[in-house]
Amino acid sequence: MLARDDQDSLKRTPLHGLHLSLGGKMVPFAGYDMPVQYPAGVLKEHLQTRSSAGLFDVSHMGQLALRPKSGRVEDAARALERLVPQDIVAIAPGRQRYAQFTNENGGILDDLMVANFGDHLFLVVNAACKDADEAHLRANLAGDCIIDSLEDRALVALQGPKAESVLAKLCAEAPSMKFMDAGPHKVAGFDCFVSRSGYTGEDGFEISVPAADAERLAKTLLENPDVMPIGLGARDSLRLEAGLCLYGHDIDTESTPVEAALEWSVQKSRRSGGARAGGFPGAEKILAHFDNGASRRRVGLLAQGRAPVREGALLFATSAGGEPIGKVTSGGFGPSLNAPVAMGYVPTASSALGTQIFAEVRGQRLALTVAAMPFVKNTYKR
Amino acid sequence: MTTTLYTSDHEWLAIDGDVATVGITDYAQSQLGDVVFVELPKVGRALKKAEAAAVVESVKAASDVYAPVTGEVLEVNDALTAEPALVNSDAQSKAWFFKIRIADKGELGGLMDEAAYKAHTA
Numbered sequence: 001m002l003a004r005d006d007q008d009s010l011k012r013t014p015l016h017g018l019h020l021s022l023g024g025k026m027v028p029f030a031g032y033d034m035p036v037q038y039p040a041g042v043l044k045e046h047l048q049t050r051s052s053a054g055l056f057d058v059s060h061m062g063q064l065a066l067r068p069k070s071g072r073v074e075d076a077a078r079a080l081e082r083l084v085p086q087d088i089v090a091i092a093p094g095r096q097r098y099a100q101f102t103n104e105n106g107g108i109l110d111d112l113m114v115a116n117f118g119d120h121l122f123l124v125v126n127a128a129c130k131d132a133d134e135a136h137l138r139a140n141l142a143g144d145c146i147i148d149s150l151e152d153r154a155l156v157a158l159q160g161p162k163a164e165s166v167l168a169k170l171c172a173e174a175p176s177m178k179f180m181d182a183g184p185h186k187v188a189g190f191d192c193f194v195s196r197s198g199y200t201g202e203d204g205f206e207i208s209v210p211a212a213d214a215e216r217l218a219k220t221l222l223e224n225p226d227v228m229p230i231g232l233g234a235r236d237s238l239r240l241e242a243g244l245c246l247y248g249h250d251i252d253t254e255s256t257p258v259e260a261a262l263e264w265s266v267q268k269s270r271r272s273g274g275a276r277a278g279g280f281p282g283a284e285k286i287l288a289h290f291d292n293g294a295s296r297r298r299v300g301l302l303a304q305g306r307a308p309v310r311e312g313a314l315l316f317a318t319s320a321g322g323e324p325i326g327k328v329t330s331g332g333f334g335p336s337l338n339a340p341v342a343m344g345y346v347p348t349a350s351s352a353l354g355t356q357i358f359a360e361v362r363g364q365r366l367a368l369t370v371a372a373m374p375f376v377k378n379t380y381k382r
Numbered sequence: 383m384t385t386t387l388y389t390s391d392h393e394w395l396a397i398d399g400d401v402a403t404v405g406i407t408d409y410a411q412s413q414l415g416d417v418v419f420v421e422l423p424k425v426g427r428a429l430k431k432a433e434a435a436a437v438v439e440s441v442k443a444a445s446d447v448y449a450p451v452t453g454e455v456l457e458v459n460d461a462l463t464a465e466p467a468l469v470n471s472d473a474q475s476k477a478w479f480f481k482i483r484i485a486d487k488g489e490l491g492g493l494m495d496e497a498a499y500k501a502h503t504a
Contacts, residue, residue, distance in 0.1 A: 042441040043416035233415070233442050306419050306463075308439050333418040333441050340419075362421075362437065 013059035014214040030127035037231040045234035053160035054230035062130025065148040079144035087267035096182035106282030107253035115182035154214035159204030179380040201242025243373025258289035300373035303340040388499035
């Protein structure tokens with residue numbers, strides 16, 4: 001158990017009081033006191049999000065504005081391209097893109113969302129990395145941009161097949177938004193930034209709202225009978241089924257975007273031969289991985305039995321003996337699949353779909369098959 | 383006539399003569415959340431007190447179930463393998479894990495009765 005001092009030092013989101021009133025079971029996460037589940041439990045919360053709609057508090061994540069000193073958003077985009085291997089210049093106003101901050105070794109410092117809001121860029125970064133990310137931005141982009149940490153904003157995600165119909169009642173523009181559209185909109189009269197995106201594999205929205213209005217917005221959304229509050233437990237099982245990386249687990253400073261099977265997120269313009277090839281930290285290594293391949297790769301893993309294979313389990317090529325060939329980086333039970341799901345790193349030679357490998361769990365080798373991700377088909381509205 | 387005792391690790395034991403039926407408490411299942419997988423010991427296995435005897439996994443995490451006493455596994459509840467959610471719905475009756483022949487009744491002395499267990503989880 002945590003000592004009282006530790007509990008007191010945990011930060012709270014603007015929705016902390018609401019979580020308590022909803023019966024949330026609170027746990028420390030990335031320095032915040034967060035709900036891991038509500039009374040419905042992880043299983044029901046997971047299935048609710050896949051069948052109807054779930055509301056997640058993700059206010060612990062960092063929200064930042066990059067405002068170009070020149071007044072031209074493309075200058076902020078060019079500046080940010082010095083830190084990420086993505087094409088930021090090509091993000092049209094009102095659009096959002098997935099990106100990674102890389103380090104000099106080609107590893108990933110954090111993954112993030114970047115939206116073009118017309119006159120500035122809006123960034124959402126991971127809670128555990130947000131202080132380091134902000135310092136990184138200040139150290140590298142302060143000449144070109146004013147870096148605004150938007151501490152006075154909360155962030156909620158509304159996810160699931162009914163997210164659109166729920167949000168349509170509060171935000172007239174919501175139904176016409178497509179996957180990865182992003183911009184300022186009024187939601188229930190509050191000044192929000194809305195993007196059609198999420199971390200569940202479902203259609204849905206992420207809504208940045210002034211901290212002072214967050215509880216009223218969340219309560220308004222929860223008044224709709226199609227919506228239930230969802231904790232971090234189901235957030236993790238949903239993103240795992242969707243094949244999405246959790247920073248610090250599936251990606252970290254030791255993995256390049258190519259090893260992490262995130263090639264799709266690096267546009268051609270930043271790769272060898274592209275108009276703005278390289279020019280980001282670790283470009284030499286990352287581009288070499290693009291050109292020549294990497295020696296290991298993140299893959300999806302399905303178990304042949306019922307036992308969940310969890311983070312840290314060692315992977316082997318054979319059912320007995322031999323040295324480990326890799327490690328599980330995320331694993332658990334997928335409620336929608338009704339089966340164990342995992343992801344981990346294996347040698348590229350063992351990364352082809354259908355390859356059989358083994359995980360060591362409690363001294364036994366369990367058979368796994370390298371499988372396509374997402375494990376559960378995503379339902380993004382493209 | 384059976385007596386039910388409890389461990390500080392949240393197992394219950396229903397004792398009938400020299401046989402104990404072992405499961406996890408309702409408090410334990412409520413802390414674990416939705417159970418999705420149970421691994422039971424092999425019948426005939428000789429367990430030492432406090433040894434990991436079974437595994438219960440929720441969506442979130444795996445937990446060991448410890449042998450509350452030393453003895454031989456006489457029977458396991460295969461219904462749990464087929465329907466792990468029984469642990470949530472009926473932890474202290476239908477969702478028993480295994481039966482063990484108690485090697486040394488002296489080991490029961492360190493266990494709690496219901497009132498003591500209630501105080502332990504309060």
